[in-house]
Amino acid sequence: MSTTTINKSIFLAVSREIVWEYLTDKDKLGEWFHPAADSLVEGKPFALLSDPADKESKICWGDVLSARKPSFLSYTFTIKPLGAAMTTVNWTLEEAAGGTKVTVVHEGIGEAAGEAALGLLMALDNGWDKHFAKLRELVAA
Numbered sequence: 505m506s507t508t509t510i511n512k513s514i515f516l517a518v519s520r521e522i523v524w525e526y527l528t529d530k531d532k533l534g535e536w537f538h539p540a541a542d543s544l545v546e547g548k549p550f551a552l553l554s555d556p557a558d559k560e561s562k563i564c565w566g567d568v569l570s571a572r573k574p575s576f577l578s579y580t581f582t583i584k585p586l587g588a589a590m591t592t593v594n595w596t597l598e599e600a601a602g603g604t605k606v607t608v609v610h611e612g613i614g615e616a617a618g619e620a621a622l623g624l625l626m627a628l629d630n631g632w633d634k635h636f637a638k639l640r641e642l643v644a645a
Contacts, residue, residue, distance in 0.1 A: 508614025508621055510629055513607040514636050518643045520574035520597040520604045526639060527577055527595055536638040538563050546571035550579065566590060581610070585624060589616035606639075608632060 516523060526532045530540035539556035542548070546568050555561040566580035569592075577595040582588070591612035598605040610628060617624040 506611060506614060508611075508625060510610040510613070510625065510632060511607070512632055512636065513605055514640065515600055515603055515605055516640065516643050517603040520599060522643065523597050523604050523606055524574040524577075526642070527597075528571065528573075536642055537635050544568050544571065544577070544579065566593075582616070585620070586616050591616050606636075 526536060528544040530543045533540040533544075533552065534556060538552035538554070541551040541553060541559045544550050549565065549567050551559065551562045551565040553559065553561045554563050564581055564583045566582055568577070568579045570576060570578040575597050579593055580590040581593045582590050591610060594609045594611075596605075596607045596609075598607070610632070613625055613628065614621040
């Protein structure tokens with residue numbers, strides 16, 4: 505694994521099917537990550553928005569590469585600082601002790617960001633932590 509790959513796991517006391525909805529449903533994405541223009545569907549582009557009423561207010565976007573409900577989701581991912589360079593985000597959902605182990609692997613950041621990689625890695629690392637904290641709160645309620 506590259507030293508510029510972010511790899512994080514959390515455990516949630518809900519089924520993989522429930523976690524899957526939070527990863528792919530446009531409304532649920534807005535509760536913990538960012539509002540989405542549409543639900544994430546394999547083979548389709550996606551956009552996460554700063555303003556749910558404005559489909560042009562993209563924060564991050566890409567294409568859904570694979571969506572194997574309820575175990576694996578993969579998409580290309582970019583943000584404005586990367587220009588047109590794409591990274592890849594892979595989600596794995598595993599049954600664990602009556603709940604779900606959620607793992608995200610965000611790779612290609614070093615190649616996409618070049619000399620700005622460390623700053624972007626730190627920002628994305630912090631962002632994933634904050635988003636995971638929100639997801640934990642939602643599913644615990």
